[in-house]
Amino acid sequence: MGHDGRWKASQAQGAKSVTDEIIRVTQPDLPPLEEVMPYLEEIWRSHRLTNRGAFHEQLETALCSYLGVEHISLFANGTLALLTAMQALRLTGEVITTPYSFVATANTLLWNDLTPVFVDVDPWTLTLDPEQVEAAITPKTSAILPVHVYGHPAEVDELQHIADLYGLRLIYDAAHCFGVEDEGGSILRHGDVSILSFHATKVFNTFEGGAIVSPNAKTKQRIDYLKNFGFANETTVVAAGINAKMNEFQAAVGLAQLNHVDDAIDARARVEALYREKLARISGIRCHIHSSAVRHNHAYFPIFVDEDYPLTRDELYFHLRDAGIWGRRYFYPLIPEFPMYRNLPRKSEGDWPNAYAASKKVICLPMYSRLDPTQITRVAETCIDGGGLV
Numbered sequence: 001m002g003h004d005g006r007w008k009a010s011q012a013q014g015a016k017s018v019t020d021e022i023i024r025v026t027q028p029d030l031p032p033l034e035e036v037m038p039y040l041e042e043i044w045r046s047h048r049l050t051n052r053g054a055f056h057e058q059l060e061t062a063l064c065s066y067l068g069v070e071h072i073s074l075f076a077n078g079t080l081a082l083l084t085a086m087q088a089l090r091l092t093g094e095v096i097t098t099p100y101s102f103v104a105t106a107n108t109l110l111w112n113d114l115t116p117v118f119v120d121v122d123p124w125t126l127t128l129d130p131e132q133v134e135a136a137i138t139p140k141t142s143a144i145l146p147v148h149v150y151g152h153p154a155e156v157d158e159l160q161h162i163a164d165l166y167g168l169r170l171i172y173d174a175a176h177c178f179g180v181e182d183e184g185g186s187i188l189r190h191g192d193v194s195i196l197s198f199h200a201t202k203v204f205n206t207f208e209g210g211a212i213v214s215p216n217a218k219t220k221q222r223i224d225y226l227k228n229f230g231f232a233n234e235t236t237v238v239a240a241g242i243n244a245k246m247n248e249f250q251a252a253v254g255l256a257q258l259n260h261v262d263d264a265i266d267a268r269a270r271v272e273a274l275y276r277e278k279l280a281r282i283s284g285i286r287c288h289i290h291s292s293a294v295r296h297n298h299a300y301f302p303i304f305v306d307e308d309y310p311l312t313r314d315e316l317y318f319h320l321r322d323a324g325i326w327g328r329r330y331f332y333p334l335i336p337e338f339p340m341y342r343n344l345p346r347k348s349e350g351d352w353p354n355a356y357a358a359s360k361k362v363i364c365l366p367m368y369s370r371l372d373p374t375q376i377t378r379v380a381e382t383c384i385d386g387g388g389l390v
């Protein structure tokens with residue numbers, strides 16, 4: 001029986017003590033239902049369901065102010081935001097991006113008929129290594145698509161320098177970055193545009209949702225046309241746009257969530273602090289990523305299982321699973337390992353040694369605002385006994 005089968009079998013026996021409760025990698029935040037109801041009543045009263053409704057407009061304004069940015073366009077999800085950003089910036093040919101991300105980062109390139117060129121990440125930040133980016137530029141390159149992995153900023157200054165030097169566009173996949181700031185302010189101000197995801201599993205959610213942060217009103221205008229079929233007015237279509245609009249229900253949920261997101265981030269910070277305290281004495285488990293953020297959102301809690309830990313990463317992953325703790329090997333496999341990426345120019349696994357190393361060592365432990373100290377202790381102790389340390 002495989003590990004999954006074993007876990008199902010032990011569940012089927014029906015033991016239901018506290019320690020048998022499954023701890024999932026995440027649990028979405030929800031605002032109190034009574035705070036959402038007035039919005040729903042207003043939607044039912046007004047019959048405005050979508051197409052730049054009142055809540056959509058309010059949420060754009062509220063997010064600009066919360067995030068400290070000037071121009072934001074809301075989307076039905078983050079993937080549509082990525083697709084649309086690539087259209088808005090008229091990317092062509094090759095786009096340099098990272099193998100170490102969620103698959104949507106590169107899938108959206110393929111959907112736009114663009115060729116992803118994967119280059120390695122820095123071992124300490126896990127974001128694109130600027131030197132390798134520069135080395136991968138060809139006459140066909142039109143853009144760089146870095147990811148602020150786990151909410152930790154990419155090498156924004158070096159990447160902007162390279163983009164300026166070679167006349168390339170710079171699009172950030174900032175799906176992990178809600179509320180993250182570096183010394184100069186919001187991380188979302190960098191590059192030509194930044195994409196956010198408001199998926200259920202992210203720090204701020206609208207069930208499904210996303211956004212593009214633009215540097216100026218002109219770019220936002222173009223993006224707003226594109227997300228609504230290309231309509232510039234009632235009778236004029238200025239682009240082969242898509243339907244990627246956020247609806248009023250999503251926007252209402254977002255407005256209600258926004259009142260609680262600071263508390264949620266504070267709670268995540270406490271979860272992370274307790275994890276760090278509990279895991280500090282385990283040799284072979286590392287939980288340190290270099291980060292230039294000055295305000296973190298604690299979106300994820302990745303640990304790296306090194307050689308001096310008694311179990312391999314996969315052994316620890318399944319040991320946790322057998323104990324009802326569902327971590328995630330995030331990101332594993334690397335994007336270029338998926339079949340639809342295998343025809344791309346590549347030499348060998350040796351192409352992305354740092355990304356491979358991270359992908360073979362990482363487990364994202366359960367991380368969400370309501371994770372309580374007892375649960376955190378249970379996760380940490382399972383890591384400790386997995387290491388034969390108790």
Ligand SMILES: *Cc1c(COP(=O)(O)O)cnc(C)c1O
Nearest residue numbers: 077078079102104175197198199
């Ligand atoms: C979540 C995520 C996306 C996709 O966002 P959706 O809102 O789920 O479509 C894209 N890139 C990264 C890095 C993500 O984590």
